[in-house]
Amino acid sequence: MSEYAYFPGCSLRATGMAYEKSLLEVFRILGLKLNEIEDWNCCGATSYMSIDEDAAFVLSARNLALAAKQGASEVVAPCSACYLVLRKTEDYATRYPTIRKRVDEALQIAELPPIDWMKVRHPVEVLFNDVGVGMVKAKTVRKWQGGKLACYYGCQMLRPYYETDRPQDPIRMDELMHAAGATTIQWALKTKCCGGSLTGTIREVGVRLNEILIAEAVRKGAEAIVTCCPLCQFNLDAYQREMNGGRGYDIPILYFTQVLGWALGADRDKLGFQHSIAGGKVLKQWFPAREEVMANA
Amino acid sequence: MHDQNGSVRIGVYICHCGSNIGSVVDCKAVSEYIATLPGVVVSRDYKYMCSEPGQEMLEKDIAEHNLNRIVVASCSPHLHEHTFRAATAKGGLNQYFMAMVNIREHDSWVHTDKRAATRKAQDLVRAAVARVAKQKPLDKARVDIDPKVLIVGGGIAGIHAALTLANAGKKVYLVERAPTIGGHMAKFDKTFPTLDCAACILTPKMSAVRAHPNITLWTMAEVTSLSGYVGNYDVQVTRHTRYIDEDLCAGCLECIAACVYKQAKVDDEFNEGLGKRKPIYLPFPQAIPQVPVIDRETCIEFKSGKCKKTCLEACGERHAINFKLEDKVENVRVGTVIVATGFQTVDAKRLPYYGYGVYPNVFTSLEVERLVNASGPTAGEVYLRDGKTHPKSVGIIHCVGSRDEKTNKWCSRVCCMYSLKLAHLLKEHTGAEIFNFYIDMRTPGKGFEEFYQRLLNEGVHCIRGRVAEVTDWALNPSEEGKLVLRVEDTLLGVVRRIPVDMVVLSVGLEPHKDAQEVRRLFNITCSTEGFFLERHPKLAPVNTFTDGIFLAGCCQGPKDIPDTVAQAGAAAAEAMALIDAGYVEQEPNTAYVIEEDCSGCKTCVPLCPYSAIAFREDKRKAEVNPVLCKGCGTCVAACPSGSLQQHLFEDDEIFAEIEGVLVHA
Numbered sequence: 004m005s006e007y008a009y010f011p012g013c014s015l016r017a018t019g020m021a022y023e024k025s026l027l028e029v030f031r032i033l034g035l036k037l038n039e040i041e042d043w044n045c046c047g048a049t050s051y052m053s054i055d056e057d058a059a060f061v062l063s064a065r066n067l068a069l070a071a072k073q074g075a076s077e078v079v080a081p082c083s084a085c086y087l088v089l090r091k092t093e094d095y096a097t098r099y100p101t102i103r104k105r106v107d108e109a110l111q112i113a114e115l116p117p118i119d120w121m122k123v124r125h126p127v128e129v130l131f132n133d134v135g136v137g138m139v140k141a142k143t144v145r146k147w148q149g150g151k152l153a154c155y156y157g158c159q160m161l162r163p164y165y166e167t168d169r170p171q172d173p174i175r176m177d178e179l180m181h182a183a184g185a186t187t188i189q190w191a192l193k194t195k196c197c198g199g200s201l202t203g204t205i206r207e208v209g210v211r212l213n214e215i216l217i218a219e220a221v222r223k224g225a226e227a228i229v230t231c232c233p234l235c236q237f238n239l240d241a242y243q244r245e246m247n248g249g250r251g252y253d254i255p256i257l258y259f260t261q262v263l264g265w266a267l268g269a270d271r272d273k274l275g276f277q278h279s280i281a282g283g284k285v286l287k288q289w290f291p292a293r294e295e296v297m298a299n300a
Numbered sequence: 301m302h303d304q305n306g307s308v309r310i311g312v313y314i315c316h317c318g319s320n321i322g323s324v325v326d327c328k329a330v331s332e333y334i335a336t337l338p339g340v341v342v343s344r345d346y347k348y349m350c351s352e353p354g355q356e357m358l359e360k361d362i363a364e365h366n367l368n369r370i371v372v373a374s375c376s377p378h379l380h381e382h383t384f385r386a387a388t389a390k391g392g393l394n395q396y397f398m399a400m401v402n403i404r405e406h407d408s409w410v411h412t413d414k415r416a417a418t419r420k421a422q423d424l425v426r427a428a429v430a431r432v433a434k435q436k437p438l439d440k441a442r443v444d445i446d447p448k449v450l451i452v453g454g455g456i457a458g459i460h461a462a463l464t465l466a467n468a469g470k471k472v473y474l475v476e477r478a479p480t481i482g483g484h485m486a487k488f489d490k491t492f493p494t495l496d497c498a499a500c501i502l503t504p505k506m507s508a509v510r511a512h513p514n515i516t517l518w519t520m521a522e523v524t525s526l527s528g529y530v531g532n533y534d535v536q537v538t539r540h541t542r543y544i545d546e547d548l549c550a551g552c553l554e555c556i557a558a559c560v561y562k563q564a565k566v567d568d569e570f571n572e573g574l575g576k577r578k579p580i581y582l583p584f585p586q587a588i589p590q591v592p593v594i595d596r597e598t599c600i601e602f603k604s605g606k607c608k609k610t611c612l613e614a615c616g617e618r619h620a621i622n623f624k625l626e627d628k629v630e631n632v633r634v635g636t637v638i639v640a641t642g643f644q645t646v647d648a649k650r651l652p653y654y655g656y657g658v659y660p661n662v663f664t665s666l667e668v669e670r671l672v673n674a675s676g677p678t679a680g681e682v683y684l685r686d687g688k689t690h691p692k693s694v695g696i697i698h699c700v701g702s703r704d705e706k707t708n709k710w711c712s713r714v715c716c717m718y719s720l721k722l723a724h725l726l727k728e729h730t731g732a733e734i735f736n737f738y739i740d741m742r743t744p745g746k747g748f749e750e751f752y753q754r755l756l757n758e759g760v761h762c763i764r765g766r767v768a769e770v771t772d773w774a775l776n777p778s779e780e781g782k783l784v785l786r787v788e789d790t791l792l793g794v795v796r797r798i799p800v801d802m803v804v805l806s807v808g809l810e811p812h813k814d815a816q817e818v819r820r821l822f823n824i825t826c827s828t829e830g831f832f833l834e835r836h837p838k839l840a841p842v843n844t845f846t847d848g849i850f851l852a853g854c855c856q857g858p859k860d861i862p863d864t865v866a867q868a869g870a871a872a873a874e875a876m877a878l879i880d881a882g883y884v885e886q887e888p889n890t891a892y893v894i895e896e897d898c899s900g901c902k903t904c905v906p907l908c909p910y911s912a913i914a915f916r917e918d919k920r921k922a923e924v925n926p927v928l929c930k931g932c933g934t935c936v937a938a939c940p941s942g943s944l945q946q947h948l949f950e951d952d953e954i955f956a957e958i959e960g961v962l963v964h965a
Contacts, residue, residue, distance in 0.1 A: 171652040189658075191771035219773050 005133055007124070008075035009037035010066055012046050012085040019082065019233030021275025025260035026081050026126060028269040033134050033142065037079060040069045047092070048084040049200065060102055061109040063092035067123075068115040077122040079129055083159035083232035090123040090164050125160050127231050127259065128167040131175045140182040144268035147184030149289035150226030152262070154180060155216065156193050157235040170194070176231055176259050183266035188223045192216055197235040202242060213238050214246040217254055227255040227282065227289075229262060243281045255282025255289075265290055308433045311342040311367040312425060313358060315349035315374035317404055322347075324408035326418045330373070333422050337429055341365050350380050355387040362391030369393075369432045373401035373425045394437035396888070396948060399428040423961050430960030434953045438888040443927050445531035445848075446635035447471065447879045452523055452818075453640035455483020456861060457853025457868040459505050461638050464872035466514035470879060473632055474509065475537055476519045480587035481506055483642055487570065487666060489673040491861060492721040493751035499586060499675070506588040518630070519589060526821055527911075529927045530848030530884055531635045541625040542593035548620035551590035555621060556580050558614035560607060566598045568677070572667045575677025580611055585675060594621075636848045636875040639832060640868065641818055643854035645807040646701025646708065653769040654700060654805055659783055660685035662770060662803045665715075665722060672725045682729045684802060690730045691802035695785045696723055697767045698738040702808030710829055712808035713858040716742045719806045720752060723760045726804075735761045735798055737787055745860065763798070765790045770803050809858040822849055823910070831857045842871040846910075847884065850874050889948040890929040891936055895921050897943030904935035904944060 015023035030037055043066050045051070047059035067089065070078045080086040096103045096118060107117045130139065154176040161170045168175045173194065177187045195216060202209030216239065220228050230236040240256040256279070264274045276286050314331045316322030327345035335343035342361050346354050349372055361367055370393070372384045377400045385395035403421045411417040449465050451458045454476030462474045474481070485491075486506075488498035509515055518539050525536040544555075556578060564576035570583045579599040582592050594602075601607035601623055615621045648656035648664050656662045661684050663671070674680040684691055696719045702712040716738065723734045741762065743749045756762065765787045774780045775797065782799035789796050811830035812818070819826050824844040825833040832855050835843035842850045850871040853864045878884060891912075900920040905913050912928035913935060915921075922944070924935075936944045945951065 169652070172658070191655075191769070191773040215775070222774065 005034075006036040006038065006075070007129070008070035008073055008078040009039045010043055010046070010070070010078050010080045010085060010089065011039065012043075012048075012080065012082040014082045014084075014233035018237045019258075021261060021278040022081055022233050022236070022258045024273055024275035025258055025264045025269070028264045028273050029130070029260045029267060030126075032264070032267045032269060033130070033139070035129070035133070038073060038075065040066055040073065040078070042069060046080070046082075046085040046088050048088045052088060052091075057105055059088060060092050060095065060106050063088050064096065064106040064110060064118050065113065065115065067093065067118045067121045068110050068113075071116060071119050071121060075121075077124055079124050079126055081126050081231075082234075083125065083157055084234060086123060086125045086167075087159040087164070093118070093121055093123055094164070125167045125231070127160065127176055127179070130179060130263070131168075136178045136182045139179060139263065139267075143183060143266040145184075145266050147266065149185060149262075150285075151224050152180055152185050152187045152257075153190055153220035153223065153225035153228045154187050154193060154259070155197075155220075155228050155230050155235060155239070157197055157230065157232045158194055160231060161194055176229065179259060180229060180262060183262050185262060185266075187229075188220070188225045190219060190223045190225075192219050197232075197238045199234065199238075202238050209238065210242045210245055213242055217243065217246065217252050221252070221254065225254075226285065227257055229257050229259050231259050240280045253281050253284070255279060255285050308339045308369055309341045309365065309367050310339045310369040310371060310429055310432060311358065311361050311365065312340055312344070312371045312429060313349050313354070313373065314343075314345040314403075314421070314425070315354070315372065316345065316347045317374060317408075318348065321374070321404050321408040324411060324414055324417045325403060325421045326414065327421075329418055330421045330425060334425050334429065337426060339369075339433055340429060341367060349374050350383050355383070355390075358384070358387050359391040362388070362393060367391075367393075368397060369435070370398040371401065371425060371428045371432050372398065373403045373421065373428070375404040376402050396438040397432070397435055399432040399435065401425050401428045423964075426964075427957045427960035431953050431957035434950070434956045435948070436950070438947055440885040440888055441926060442883045442885055443529070443531045444883050445878050445881065446533075446633055448473065448632070448634040449875050449879075450475065450523070450533070450535050450632070450634040450637045451640060452637065452822075453483070453642055453853070453855070454478070454481030454509075454517075454519065455640060455642045455853060455864075456485045456502065456505075457640035457642070457855075457864045457871075458483075458638070459502075459509055460865045460868040461640060461852050461872040461875075462515050463505060463508055463512065464869055465875060466512045468872075468876055470514065470876065472515045473535075473537070473634065474515055474517050475521045475523055476517070477522055478583070479520050479542060479593040480583045480589070481509060481517065481519065482584075482586075482588070484666075485861060486584065486586075487572075487673075488669050489676075490721060490725060492717040493745070493747040495721070495724070503586040503588075506586065510588045517589065520593070521630075523821060524629075526637070526823075528633075529925070530846075531878070533634050533637060533848065535632050535634055535637075537630045537632070539628040539630060541627055542591065543596075543621065543623055543625050544591055544594065545620045545622060545625065546589055546591050548618050549591045550618060550620075553582060553592060554614040555611035556582065556592055558610040560600065560610050566595065571670045571677045572664070574667055574670055594623075636850065636878055637822065638850045638852055638868075638871045638875060639818070639822055639824065639844075639855055640852040640871075641812060641815070641855040643809040643858065644812050646810055648700060648805045648807055650707055651700060651805075654697065654767070654803070655770040655772075655783070656805060659770065659772060659803070661691075661783060661801060662805065665718060665804055665806045668722050668726070668804050672722070672729055680729065682726060689801075691726075691732050691800070692730075693733045693735070693800040694723075694726050694730075694802045694804060695735045695737060695767075695770075695783070695798060695800040696726075696804040696806060697770075697785070698736065698806050699766065700805040700807045701810070703739060708808055708810055708829065710808075710858070711742065712810075713742070714860045715806040715808060717745070717748055717751070717860070719804075720755050720760075722804060722806075724755055724758065727758060727760060732801070733761070735763055735785070735800065737763050737765060737767045737785065739764070739766050745862070763787060763789050763791075763796070765796075809854060811855070815855070818855075822846065824849055824851075827857075831855065842867055842874055848875075848878060886927060887931060888926075889931040889946065890926040891924045891931065891933070891944055891946045892926070893922050893924055894943045894945060895919070897941050898922055899941050899943075901940060903938055903940060907934050907938050909934065 047062035051059035156173045198209035198212040243252040314327045331343045331345040388398040389395040448471045462472045521539040524538045559578045567573040568575040568577040596602045670676040701707040767787045779799045785798045827833045852868040852871040898921045
């Protein structure tokens with residue numbers, strides 16, 4: 004059984020609760036063990052990294068050091084922002100002795116061992132490589148009853164590190180969705196900007212960027228968008244009422260683990276659908292409560 | 301300080317090189333100091349030693365003072381070693397009794413402290429005085445040149461070089477990997493900037509190759525080994541079979557018509573997969589040789605052995621078709637080799653943001669060459685991938701896989717011009733609105749800039765900016781069903797979205813994927829990007845570091861047809877210079893083995909970069925082939941028993957030099 008250190012990050016305990024719930028279910032069903040890093044702290048993402056790089060590296064390194072202390076050699080970070088900053092810390096500390104020195108000094112004060120080579124991984128890539136599309140497909144127990152999906156990858160999982168997928172035209176989440184029995188559309192905006200934190204700072208720009216994504220997905224025939232990052236999911240989900248010239252959209256924005264979890268037979272209540280903002284009606288049709296499944300069967 | 305000539309009598313000459321040396325080094329002080337050294341009979345300083353009077357002074361001194369060793373302290377030996385060796389020889393001495401000291405590049409040009417620079421010059425010259433006393437007379441060896449030439453690659457470069465040599469009466473073997481000669485040029489429609497038809501100017505030369513009595517043409521053939529040295533290369537060529545005997549075939553092509561495949565079904569390589577061919581086919585109507593070829597992969601007879609073999613019936617009494625024919629190996633001896641293996645275009649799929657292979661109506665420039673060609677798969681009709689719609693608007697993206705950190709960093713030199721040419725042809729054929737997207741418009745050739753102006757007058761749009769992506773993402777109804785090019789127009793300073801029906805990717809030129817294997821086969825070098833490296837970028841552009849092996853065409857770097865032809869002519873002239881001289885003289889500074897000391901450990905054998913060292917199993921000793929040895933000294937340094945020595949760099953010569961530089965007399 005594969006075992007990984009698990010770094011949830013702040014999002015998965017707040018706006019991204021559905022991600023954590025469904026992720027844990029999928030990993031449990033597929034026999035992958037996640038050991039949460041004890042006493043983890045902020046990953047050091049965007050605001051820290053842009054204002055005080057040293058602080059970001061040190062914060063991030065503390066999580067890696069804690070994981071190493073737990074005896075892990077690989078850490079799974081489901082949030083793409085966490086994934087990127089942890090991965091960057093590992094990379095920069097290896098490549099630049101000055102950064103390594105500052106990080107090690109800080110860790111010494113905290114009585115932590117110097118960080119050793121720690122592999123930082125995103126769950127899309129873990130499922131694709133360590134389990135494999137074929138195995139996921141073999142373990143599905145529910146037939147997909149939903150509509151066409153648009154897989155949306157965002158940026159931080161793919162650039163500048165591209166171990167998770169092809170950076171320009173990623174495909175692995177699509178393949179995982181196919182394994183779950185769903186059809187996906189091929190569209191040009193898989194990695195275009197979701198607005199990041201602009202929805203909170205320059206709202207009209209942030210919302211416009213999200214509207215571009217939703218409008219194109221709908222134009223191409225998708226009925227829901229599948230994501231793998233809590234910020235992408237939130238941005239796409241929360242502002243739909245303001246779009247489409249005031250008419251709004253009502254498109255479910257799912258985590259890929261929710262679709263996988265459903266296909267793998269997880270209990271509906273454990274996949275976090277109640278946290279969704281948009282697309283409630285569709286969600287009820289696609290993921291009916293257990294009784295209804297029994298009734299249809 | 302004695303040798304076979306009796307006592308050593310040295311003449312030393314310190315050159316001012318105008319003010320190049322004289323302004324930093326006190327040449328007079330150096331020569332006065334050197335005059336005090338033992339063995340020095342004459343010591344002078346002079347304004348320009350390389351001038352006629354300088355050389356004559358040296359020659360006169362040899363006679364008058366009975367000198368038997370010469371030291372010249374001046375510029376780099378690269379420039380004037382041969383000058384002073386010749387003067388030494390003219391004075392009646394063996395030319396290897398001369399030692400040269402570089403007090404310009406190594407001293408005056410790199411120092412500002414005059415006193416220290418003068419002292420350094422004294423040290424360096426003193427070292428040469430000590431060394432030259434130990435130098436021994438050497439003779440240059442001669443190697444005869446076999447007059448036959450091997451040319452590898454039958455594109456326009458190989459064709460032109462072959463015809464030039466053959467017309468001068470030299471025997472040429474022209475080896476081409478494809479079933480026909482002609483290379484990339486045969487696929488082009490028109491050539492820039494004159495718009496003359498590529499086939500019209502190429503095919504007569506192809507026929508001339510076939511007809512020329514001095515040219516042996518082997519198509520579907522590859523050089524599989526090469527050994528030997530300048531003037532005497534032994535070459536093995538493997539001729540893959542086409543299952544049709546070239547000597548028996550009349551080129552009637554009845555067999556193709558008779559093939560059991562009534563419709564052509566296989567992707568046609570010559571038309572970039574846009575057309576279809578049969579398993580038995582001729583690449584294109586003017587192919588040379590005019591002999592069809594059978595493709596094993598798709599021919600039913602090879603796949604199942606159960607074909608009706610209607611092609612055999614059609615061939616009838618000639619019996620040219622034979623499914624049992626096998627590859628043939630030819631062994632030939634040549635004196636010189638011209639490598640003209642060409643290039644490949646960048647695989648457009650390496651740039652996924654341009655959508656090649658994703659959006660059907662994204663084409664490569666080579667595909668469009670075939671589309672606009674009257675003998676192409678659509679007879680010159682420019683259709684979109686559906687095979688029936690003419691494009692109403694076309695975007696041509698320059699620098700696809702050129703000037704790009706992510707793919708290839710170099711400029712491919714021809715794409716700006718061929719993109720303009722395709723813009724003209726597409727407009728002429730379809731009347732479509734054409735957009736060229738360029739980074740810089742590079743038109744540095746005869747008539748090129750004028751052609752660009754002509755295109756602007758024809759109403760072709762040129763937008764300055766590297767295209768970010770080709771996408772089918774429609775922002776509004778006018779973009780529905782179109783390909784949208786997103787680009788920053790750097791002249792307007794805005795980001796634009798240009799919807800078009802067809803996108804052409806002007807793919808760059810890069811080394812063949814097997815260039816490294818070819819490089820090893822011919823013992824030549826590659827520059828960092830993988831093109832074959834010329835000996836000198838300015839003064840020896842067709843030579844390689846291996847004597848007798850020359851380069852022509854795009855295997856050395858991207859170039860257009862005129863430059864390729866010029867270079868092919870130059871390579872032919874270089875080969876002819878060797879052939880007509882009849883022999884080459886070899887520098888004698890080669891390594892040699894002192895046999896009684898050699899333990900036969902073979903350390904040196906794999907170290908030699910020129911494969912010049914053989915191991916004699918009978919004697920259990922290493923043996924250096926002086927013709928192949930370039931005098932690099934690697935083996936001499938590596939030999940654990942000291943049994944490898946090198947002429948002109950003998951231990952006693954080097955130790956004397958070291959002692960000379962260290963011991964201030």
